[in-house]
Amino acid sequence: MKFAAAAVLSLLPALSYGHCIAQNVRVNNADKGAAVGIRVPNSNNPIQNVNDGSFACNSGYRSPVSTQVIDVKAGDKVGVKWGHVFGGPQMAGDKDNPIAPSHKGPVMFYLAKVDNAANAQPNGLKWFKVSEDGLDGSGKWGVDRMIAAGGWTDFTLPTCVAPGQYLLRAEIIALHSANKPSQAQFYIGCAQINISSSGSKTGTTVSFPGAYSANDPGILVNIYDKAGQPNGGGQPYKIPGPAVMTC
Ligand SMILES: *[C@@H]1O[C@H](CO)[C@@H](O)[C@H](O)[C@H]1NC(C)=O
Numbered sequence: 001m002k003f004a005a006a007a008v009l010s011l012l013p014a015l016s017y018g019h020c021i022a023q024n025v026r027v028n029n030a031d032k033g034a035a036v037g038i039r040v041p042n043s044n045n046p047i048q049n050v051n052d053g054s055f056a057c058n059s060g061y062r063s064p065v066s067t068q069v070i071d072v073k074a075g076d077k078v079g080v081k082w083g084h085v086f087g088g089p090q091m092a093g094d095k096d097n098p099i100a101p102s103h104k105g106p107v108m109f110y111l112a113k114v115d116n117a118a119n120a121q122p123n124g125l126k127w128f129k130v131s132e133d134g135l136d137g138s139g140k141w142g143v144d145r146m147i148a149a150g151g152w153t154d155f156t157l158p159t160c161v162a163p164g165q166y167l168l169r170a171e172i173i174a175l176h177s178a179n180k181p182s183q184a185q186f187y188i189g190c191a192q193i194n195i196s197s198s199g200s201k202t203g204t205t206v207s208f209p210g211a212y213s214a215n216d217p218g219i220l221v222n223i224y225d226k227a228g229q230p231n232g233g234g235q236p237y238k239i240p241g242p243a244v245m246t247c
Pocket residue numbers: 069071194195196
């Protein structure tokens with residue numbers, strides 16, 4: 001019994017956090033497979049410092065990192081799958097898969113042009129936003145829609161985006177404790193994609209780290225109403241970062 005109790009106790013911290021990991025890519029709903037064309041961190045712990053040196057693409061990847069670059073066309077629906085741990089659930093019936101439902105917040109995608117997506121270093125790149133999904137009028141968040149979709153977050157690649165190789169940065173911010181400084185949780189993963197397109201555009205570019213401040217209104221924020229419901233309290237939610245590019 002002693003051993004069993006200790007084993008249960010040692011599981012508790014992992015169970016109570018309910019974090020997540022970006023781990024698959026799909027194109028027009030075709031799943032490319034686990035850790036294919038995406039750099040998957042070993043740990044599901046969030047980054048909480050907006051100036052963290054790994055804020056662009058996370059760090060501590062599962063080995064070997066995929067050398068695949070996924071072909072996509074402008075106008076395609078591109079998705080990233082999130083799970084509580086690598087593979088999805090941590091155990092049978094895991095209620096924190098794909099992420100703990102408490103972890104309300106926005107979902108975003110950014111692109112950065114690179115020479116070779118298979119081995120591009122994520123730091124020092126110029127990122128532009130291609131998608132964002134925050135709080136809707138019914139009090140539902142991007143994370144709620146991610147959970148409803150079984151961990152998938154998809155967006156449509158703008159038809160006017162310039163062709164070439166890119167890192168695709170998928171990001172979720174969990175805001176359940178974000179009323180206190182440095183308690184917003186950033187989950188980040190980068191996919192390796194090759195865009196074919198007749199377009200020539202990018203959006204307003206920013207740096208990671210650098211684009212966000214710890215006290216941005218979408219990062220230091222109380223998302224609860226007076227009754228404790230995580231619906232934004234009737235206030236619109238200001239998604240961090242630049243505007244989504246337009247064609
Ligand atoms: C990227 O896509 C173009 C157009 O389809 C193709 O010619 C090129 O070989 C691809 N590059 C990589 C690295 O996949």
